[in-house]
Amino acid sequence: MIAPSGAPGTGGVSGAEAMAGRGDDRTAPAALPPALLQQAAGLFGMLAATTRLHIVWLLTHGERDVSSLAEEVGGTVAAVSQHLAKLKLAGLVRARREGRHQYYVVDDQHVASIVRQMVAHLRGEAADGGGRATGTGRARGVGA
Numbered sequence: 326m327i328a329p330s331g332a333p334g335t336g337g338v339s340g341a342e343a344m345a346g347r348g349d350d351r352t353a354p355a356a357l358p359p360a361l362l363q364q365a366a367g368l369f370g371m372l373a374a375t376t377r378l379h380i381v382w383l384l385t386h387g388e389r390d391v392s393s394l395a396e397e398v399g400g401t402v403a404a405v406s407q408h409l410a411k412l413k414l415a416g417l418v419r420a421r422r423e424g425r426h427q428y429y430v431v432d433d434q435h436v437a438s439i440v441r442q443m444v445a446h447l448r449g450e451a452a453d454g455g456g457r458a459t460g461t462g463r464a465r466g467v468g469a
Contacts, residue, residue: 368436371415376400377408382444384418385437388430 372378379398383389389397395405409429412418419432431437 368415368417371412371417372436372440374408376404377412378440380405380408380412381417381431381436381440384429384431385441388421388428390426390428394429 372381376398380394383394383397391402391406391409394409395402398405400408409418409420413420413429413432417431417433417436418429420427420429422428
């Protein structure tokens, strides 16, 4: 049971702070505007579709055309094109034309970094050399 704030043995620290090992030296994070939260949720939502996440993962390793992506993700060219259109509209990928082909690449390196970090984390390849991932490879609480 978590002791109430100011209870004996907590040094005036709330139960949640005591469990997290934090005292009064931490300040509350700045409030996030609802529009920013909605924008972040929208971008994470773009990556919530397995195929789109796979496409972004592949594009973090270099540009590809639609046919190559379709082959690599095991989808049709039409389906992958639709996913790319959504990712492009969200500003996550961009395309360049070369003759009759369009080549796609990740347009937001921050998102590329997040995707790489998540995959490394799930593979147990933490960049900081920390602990190995344990688990079955399934995400908890996401219906995966």
